[in-house]
Amino acid sequence: MKTLYLALLLVPAFSSSADTAPKVSAQQFVNLQQGDTVFAGFRRAHAKGICISGEFHANGQLAAYSKASLFKAGITPFTGRLSIAGSNPTAPDLKSPVRSMALSFASSRTEQWRLAMNTPPVMAVADPHSFYQQILAIKAGPAAIQQFFAEHPESKEFRAWAAQYQPTGSYAAETYHSINAFYLVNATGEQQAVRWAMRPTIAVTAGALDGNDALQTEIANRIAGGPVVFDWVFTLAEPADDENNPTKAWPDNRRQITAGQLVLTSTTAQLEGNCHAINFDPLVLPSGVAASRDPILRARSAAYAESYRRRAKEQLQGALEGSNND
Numbered sequence: 001m002k003t004l005y006l007a008l009l010l011v012p013a014f015s016s017s018a019d020t021a022p023k024v025s026a027q028q029f030v031n032l033q034q035g036d037t038v039f040a041g042f043r044r045a046h047a048k049g050i051c052i053s054g055e056f057h058a059n060g061q062l063a064a065y066s067k068a069s070l071f072k073a074g075i076t077p078f079t080g081r082l083s084i085a086g087s088n089p090t091a092p093d094l095k096s097p098v099r100s101m102a103l104s105f106a107s108s109r110t111e112q113w114r115l116a117m118n119t120p121p122v123m124a125v126a127d128p129h130s131f132y133q134q135i136l137a138i139k140a141g142p143a144a145i146q147q148f149f150a151e152h153p154e155s156k157e158f159r160a161w162a163a164q165y166q167p168t169g170s171y172a173a174e175t176y177h178s179i180n181a182f183y184l185v186n187a188t189g190e191q192q193a194v195r196w197a198m199r200p201t202i203a204v205t206a207g208a209l210d211g212n213d214a215l216q217t218e219i220a221n222r223i224a225g226g227p228v229v230f231d232w233v234f235t236l237a238e239p240a241d242d243e244n245n246p247t248k249a250w251p252d253n254r255r256q257i258t259a260g261q262l263v264l265t266s267t268t269a270q271l272e273g274n275c276h277a278i279n280f281d282p283l284v285l286p287s288g289v290a291a292s293r294d295p296i297l298r299a300r301s302a303a304y305a306e307s308y309r310r311r312a313k314e315q316l317q318g319a320l321e322g323s324n325n326d
Contacts, residue, residue, distance in 0.1 A: 042311060048084050051269070076105055081102045083100045092214075120165075121197075171219045178196045181246075182289055182291060193243035195235050196235065201231060223267050228264040233257070236257065281301050
């Protein structure tokens with residue numbers, strides 16, 4: 001079950017980067033992800049979550065690399081969401097070993113940045129078609145997934161991470177990775193490929209939590225007692241690093257820059273908060289940040305859009321039915 005959750009963590013869709021590989025539509029991916037039971041009005045991935053809000057305190061150290069106003073020394077508010085993997089919005093928090101963080105920054109009326117981060121640092125495969133086949137293999141059983149991984153040696157780093165990963169006892173103690181690479185673009189047009197991670201400033205071991213909503217209760221109580229802080233750390237690629245391959249981690253000796261601190265100051269139940277209506281599409285980018293050519297990155301955007309379309313339609317239909325019954 002742990003492996004299935006990890007595989008369902010990222011939901012790429014659309015077409016493979018290989019011209020000869022079959023194309024997989026966003027609709028096919030979301031159909032596979034939601035399964036036979038549809039929870040109307042909820043996300044098809046990471047359906048269970050909690051809204052967060054707070055501020056990003058930028059220190060200005062990335063200003064030379066990106067013209068994005070977010071990286072100038074100062075404070076920018078955000079709306080976000082913490083969640084677990086899976087399509088069931090009532091699932092027990094501790095049954096899923098995968099946690100995620102999504103953020104939305106509005107730098108101005110016309111410019112936004114949406115981020116979708118997850119606990120794994122890499123993916124198992126490098127193109128959407130292979131990922132679709134991976135999920136089918138997992139659903140088919142242990143023998144099928146073992147054969148799949150044997151046929152996909154690029155999954156080695158993901159499998160090594162999954163084998164040693166131990167979920168913590170709090171959303172506040174996890175590290176959340178961009179997984180895909182992006183470019184920082186400065187005022188002169190120079191580009192620098194980067195990946196980033198939100199790194200916790202506290203350590204919380206697992207084992208003390210209980211209850212269906214254990215993680216949500218823990219983080220709400222923790223933030224009620226004081227802000228939760230993450231360091232926003234960017235890793236800068238060197239020419240030898242492939243920014244378009246999400247299966248390969250970059251060497252540990254790459255330069256890292258801490259752009260500032262993400263400060264979480266409040267939580268709200270997702271159906272009552274602003275995060276529920278946001279599509280955290282990773283391709284909603286500000287000036288000064290650009291997408292790499294990683295096909296998985298574009299595939300994620302397509303799947304998120306399809307999931308958002310479905311739940312928005314369901315919510316509208318529910319509202320109309322409710323008004324007709326008044």
